[in-house]
Amino acid sequence: MSTEVVTKALVRTVKVQGRTAALITLDNGLDHTKPNTFGPGGLASLDEAITAAQALEPAFIAITGKPYIFSVGADITGMPTIASREQAVELGRYGHRVFNRLRESTIPTFAFVNGVAMGGGLEVALHCHYRTLSGGAGALALPEVSLGLVPAWGGTQLLPNLIGIAPAAQVIIQNPLTQKTLRPPQARELGIADVLLEPADFLERSLEWAAGVVAGEVTVERPEIDRDMWDGVLYFAKMQLDERLHGAVASAEKALELLALAKDADFAAGTAAEDEALGDLVTGPQLRNSLYAFDLVQRRAKRPAGAPDKALARDVSKVGVVGAGLMAGQMALLFARRLEVPVVLTDLDQDRVDKGVAYVHGEIDKLHGKGRIDEGTAAKLRGLVSGSVDKAAFADADFVIEAVFEDLGVKKQVFAELEKIVSPEAVLATNTSSLSVTEMAADLEHPERVVGFHFFNPVSVMPLVEIIRAGKTDDPALATAFAVGKQLRKSCVLVKDAPSFVVNRLLTRFLGEIYAAIDAGTPVEVANTALDPLGLPMRPLALLTMVGPAVALHVSKTMHAAFPDRFGVSENLGRIVESGKPLTDRDGNVDESVVALLKVGDAPLTAEQVRDRALDAIADEVRTMLADGVVADAKDIDLCLILGAGWPFHLGGITPYLAATGRR
Numbered sequence: 001m002s003t004e005v006v007t008k009a010l011v012r013t014v015k016v017q018g019r020t021a022a023l024i025t026l027d028n029g030l031d032h033t034k035p036n037t038f039g040p041g042g043l044a045s046l047d048e049a050i051t052a053a054q055a056l057e058p059a060f061i062a063i064t065g066k067p068y069i070f071s072v073g074a075d076i077t078g079m080p081t082i083a084s085r086e087q088a089v090e091l092g093r094y095g096h097r098v099f100n101r102l103r104e105s106t107i108p109t110f111a112f113v114n115g116v117a118m119g120g121g122l123e124v125a126l127h128c129h130y131r132t133l134s135g136g137a138g139a140l141a142l143p144e145v146s147l148g149l150v151p152a153w154g155g156t157q158l159l160p161n162l163i164g165i166a167p168a169a170q171v172i173i174q175n176p177l178t179q180k181t182l183r184p185p186q187a188r189e190l191g192i193a194d195v196l197l198e199p200a201d202f203l204e205r206s207l208e209w210a211a212g213v214v215a216g217e218v219t220v221e222r223p224e225i226d227r228d229m230w231d232g233v234l235y236f237a238k239m240q241l242d243e244r245l246h247g248a249v250a251s252a253e254k255a256l257e258l259l260a261l262a263k264d265a266d267f268a269a270g271t272a273a274e275d276e277a278l279g280d281l282v283t284g285p286q287l288r289n290s291l292y293a294f295d296l297v298q299r300r301a302k303r304p305a306g307a308p309d310k311a312l313a314r315d316v317s318k319v320g321v322v323g324a325g326l327m328a329g330q331m332a333l334l335f336a337r338r339l340e341v342p343v344v345l346t347d348l349d350q351d352r353v354d355k356g357v358a359y360v361h362g363e364i365d366k367l368h369g370k371g372r373i374d375e376g377t378a379a380k381l382r383g384l385v386s387g388s389v390d391k392a393a394f395a396d397a398d399f400v401i402e403a404v405f406e407d408l409g410v411k412k413q414v415f416a417e418l419e420k421i422v423s424p425e426a427v428l429a430t431n432t433s434s435l436s437v438t439e440m441a442a443d444l445e446h447p448e449r450v451v452g453f454h455f456f457n458p459v460s461v462m463p464l465v466e467i468i469r470a471g472k473t474d475d476p477a478l479a480t481a482f483a484v485g486k487q488l489r490k491s492c493v494l495v496k497d498a499p500s501f502v503v504n505r506l507l508t509r510f511l512g513e514i515y516a517a518i519d520a521g522t523p524v525e526v527a528n529t530a531l532d533p534l535g536l537p538m539r540p541l542a543l544l545t546m547v548g549p550a551v552a553l554h555v556s557k558t559m560h561a562a563f564p565d566r567f568g569v570s571e572n573l574g575r576i577v578e579s580g581k582p583l584t585d586r587d588g589n590v591d592e593s594v595v596a597l598l599k600v601g602d603a604p605l606t607a608e609q610v611r612d613r614a615l616d617a618i619a620d621e622v623r624t625m626l627a628d629g630v631v632a633d634a635k636d637i638d639l640c641l642i643l644g645a646g647w648p649f650h651l652g653g654i655t656p657y658l659a660a661t662g663r664r
Contacts, residue, residue: 004075005034006041009049009063013056017211022053024063032068038095038120039075046124047098054107060214061105063128064112064203065121068138073119076147079282079291088282092275095120095153100271103127103154108214112206113137113193118181119144122192123151126158130213130220132206133188136199139181140192145251146176146649147294148287152278156258157270163191164225165233165259173237173255177245185371194220230263248535249650250286289652296639296653301491304467304482305632308475313483314425319343320400322414324356324387327431328403330459333360336384338488344394345387353387360385394421399484401429401453406554408435412443419444427477429453433551434500434558438471448474451481454501456644464643465490466501491643496630499562500555502637503644505630506654507543508559508567509621511552513614514540515570521604524583524590530610537646541590545582553577566621572598619663622655 007028014021024046026036038046053061065071074095082088102109102124111125116138123142125131133140142151142159150156151172160168167190175181188196197205212218234256241252254277261270281287319335321328324347336343345356361382368378386393394400400422402414415428422428428450430437441450452468465485469478478494485492495501500508517527528541544552553574559567575597576583583594605613622637631637638653651657658664 003081004039004041004078005030005037006045007036007038007071008042009046011049011052011056013058014207016207017215019059019211019214020056021207021210022056022058022061023207024049024053024061025066026063026071027066032066032115035069035116036065036071036121037075038071038073038124039078040091040094042075043094043098047101050098050101050105054105058107060108060110060210061102062110062112062206062210063102063124064114064206065117066115068115068136070111070113070115070117070137071121071124072116073121073123074153076291076294079287082282085279085283089275089279092152092271092278095123096271096275099124099127099153103129105129108210110206110210110213112203112210113140114199114202116140118142119151119155120153123153123155123158126162126192127154130210131193132202132209133184133193133196134199134202135184135196136202137184139183140187141175141181142172143176143181145173145249145255146179146290148251148284148290148650149281150251150255150258150274150277152274154267154271154274156255156274157262157265157267159192160230160259160262161225162222164223165230165263167191169233169237169256169259172259173241173252177249177252191222194222227263231260234260244537245535246532248533249648250284251281251650254281286650289656290649292652292656293638293642293647293649296635297491297642300635300639301493301643304492304494305636306494307482307492308479310479310483312476312479314398314427314476314480316398316427316480316484316487317341318397318399320391320394320397320422321345321403322391322400322418323347323403324352325403326359327455327457327459329356329359329363330457331401331403331431331455332356332385333363333381334459334488336360336381339484340380341384343385344397345385346389346391346393347387348389350389353389357385357387391417391421394418394426395423397422397426399427399429399480401431403431406432406435406551408439411435411440415440415444415450419446425449425476427451427480429481431455433504434555436470436499437468437473437497441470441472447472449477451477452495452497452501453481453485456503462644463489463491464503464640465492466495466503466640466644467492468495468497468501470497491639493631493636493640495636495640496628498625498628498630499559502625502631502640504555505559505625506618506621506637506641507547507645508552508555509617510614511540511544512556512568512570513617514610515573516568517605517610517613518598519570519572519600521601522610523604524595526604526607527610528584528588528590530607531614533611534651535648537648539584539588541582541584542586542588545584545586549573549577549582566617566624572600575599615658615661615663618654619658622658623664 010025109128111128111131113133117140321332324345332343347353364381367373437452441447454466456462560569634655641647641654
């Protein structure tokens with residue numbers, strides 16, 4: 001039984017500059033939080049609308065969306081109901097038949113992209129002869145590869161022949177794998193849209209522009225596509241994919257094949273290949289895995305399990321950040337941008353404070369220079385961020401977060417000082433990555449307002465915040481933390497106050513097996529590449545380099561102290577820290593001078609043995625964490641690793657993957 005919420009295509013005539021135009025509006029009858037999609041019913045409605053529009057014999061036909069939304073493409077909620085490869089292929093053909101009517105129309109066709117355009121929504125616009133784009137559109141993307149699919153309604157054939165193979169490969173393959181979308185100015189610069197218009201009167205200006213095109217008063221120029229570099233671009237794209245994903249993501253490989261075909265194949269052959277690719281991918285496991293991960297990110301992340309009633313949250317009109325280092329500066333900038341309230345940093349001396357504030361102001365200048373914010377916004381943000389060596393500057397702050405050295409004694413001292421300054425209702429938050437929040441608050445007069453608020457680095461990019469309820473944290477403090485996290489546009493997961501919480505705990509257990517394998521005599525390259533078949537976003541030793549060997553060693557010691565039977569401390573990790581150099585760079589290149597410092601055994605493991613031990617260790621730790629109630633549900637562990645560690649969509653969540661491989 002179909003569960004499709006049908007997006008209807010509604011036709012009306014519009015008079016513009018003495019001409020009659022047919023305007024098709026996509027609208028599912030719901031508000032912008034329920035975007036337009038294309039299922040079989042929606043495609044049928046669009047098909048009928050095109051027929052009706054053509055029958056009017058207008059000067060041109062235009063398609064647009066409801067407020068804030070153009071269309072987000074195929075109705076992916078219906079994907080699991082596709083029972084066979086043949087059904088999937090037919091869905092591809094159906095979309096092609098309908099969309100292609102716009103492309104082959106003898107009447108000029110226009111897409112007025114007024115809002116978010118994703119997947120098939122962007123593809124239907126690509127089929128139109130011309131495209132206008134609102135500067136207020138939320139985002140544009142072809143995200144299918146991240147969902148285990150490919151753009152299968154013409155996107156792989158139309159886009160490279162519109163904007164060129166290099167930017168098309170970026171939009172179709174690289175952007176989805178890094179969860180990136182295009183902003184309107186970027187889409188216009190690439191040539192996806194012919195003109196960028198202000199949102200306030202977007203429809204009126206679009207109609208006028210279209211009328212000008214039809215009348216010959218507006219000339220649309222598009223660059224000639226360079227086909228000489230086509231094969232070379234795809235060769236290097238393939239090399240990059242192999243280096244990063246090692247052939248593990250079927251949708252990315254299919255997308256490369258289709259982009260190669262787009263160079264010389266006629267449109268019918270190219271779209272037929274898209275249909276066949278859709279049939280292959282819809283019936284494969286990676287789509288199911290990706291849809292599970294997508295659902296977690298889109299639904300569970302927006303309704304955090306265990307979060308108190310949001311009505312209990314206190315207003316936050318000023319934020320304090322203790323510390324002025326890099327992490328503190330990143331947090332200060334985020335608080336200022338998203339909350340738009342005063343943010344003050346403090347540190348031990350004026351020089352550190354000045355450097356911290358200068359860093360934030362410098363990042364604001366970069367945002368302005370890149371066109372991300374205008375000068376007025378930049379000036380406002382600079383005015384919101386200040387510094388002081390006196391914690392008395394926090395007296396009227398409602399939310400104060402510490403980002404000082406990862407030492408329990410130091411953090412307890414900071415909180416003891418803060419408690420004498422801030423009001424009893426002010427929330428005291430810690431960005432600790434591994435220490436006990438309960439112990440941190442134990443000696444305070446008001447421990448109930450202390451909460452863990454663990455960001456991931458880089459703060460502006462990583463979407464996860466682990467929110468930790470300490471032993472005496474009350475509901476208002478916790479609700480405030482969740483409210484702040486939402487304002488920061490982060491996905492928040494409630495975590496029990498347990499050593500290293502979720503992400504760092506699992507990564508430490510996982511990396512511990514890599515260290516142990518090297519300690520036993522496994523060649524560094526073998527240990528480092530053992531997990532390549534999974535297509536993880538980063539190899540273990542590159543992850544170690546990013547985290548920092550000293551930080552990793554500190555967390556290892558913390559976990560060993562808490563669970564000595566499961567977490568060891570590698571002496572070789574200590575040697576790496578003493579060397580002052582990482583074992584590899586972030587690209588995974590091994591530093592042989594550091595390898596020479598290691599003391600290893602004579603019992604090397606194979607890559608398969610390393611992989612099995614690492615995955616078995618993670619499975620064991622997941623079981624223990626669930627038994628101890630570290631999170632409300634296994635789905636929260638999955639969500640944390642997807643958002644905090646980049647666990648790939650094509651594998652689904654970590655717990656379903658472990659189950660599928662017989663480890664749960």
